[in-house]
Amino acid sequence: MIDIREKDGSVFFTVRVQPRSSRSQLCGEYDGGVKLRLKSPPVEGAANLECRKFLAKILGVQRSCVEIVSGQQGRCKTVRVQGLSSPALAGKISAYL
Numbered sequence: 001m002i003d004i005r006e007k008d009g010s011v012f013f014t015v016r017v018q019p020r021s022s023r024s025q026l027c028g029e030y031d032g033g034v035k036l037r038l039k040s041p042p043v044e045g046a047a048n049l050e051c052r053k054f055l056a057k058i059l060g061v062q063r064s065c066v067e068i069v070s071g072q073q074g075r076c077k078t079v080r081v082q083g084l085s086s087p088a089l090a091g092k093i094s095a096y097l
Contacts, residue, residue, distance in 0.1 A: 002093065003032040004086045011089050012069070015055070015077045019047040024054050026096050033076075034093060048072055051079075058096050059084060 005012045014033030021037035028035055036054065040046040048068055056063040061083055071077035081089065 001032070002029060002034060002090060004089055006086050010080045010082045011084050011086055012078060012080050013089070015051065015079050017047060017051055017075050017077065024050060026054075026058065026093070028097055045072075048077075051077065055079065055081070059089065059092050 002013055014031070016030045016033055016035045018027075018035070018037045019040060019042040021039055023037070024039045025037050026034060027037055036051060038047050038050050038054070040050040052063050052066045052068065056066045059066070059081060061081060065082040067080045067082075069078050069080050084092075
């Protein structure tokens, strides 16, 4: 189960990324968060940018609403999404899986 926290109109959750994959896709749950494979390499923020774009696309929000608040240089990241509630986020992620 994904651990989703709400604060000040935003939701926070953990993402575990795997860069340099053959394609970008949401793989499933991982240790209370979601696992995301990214096509981009982890060079000069390319994987972080693709992570934000991909999550914005599947959640139906603008890319500016998705922010990586911690873990910019690691595989485990904490992501904040503005404008979604916990049930809406959980529903969109489960529909994609």
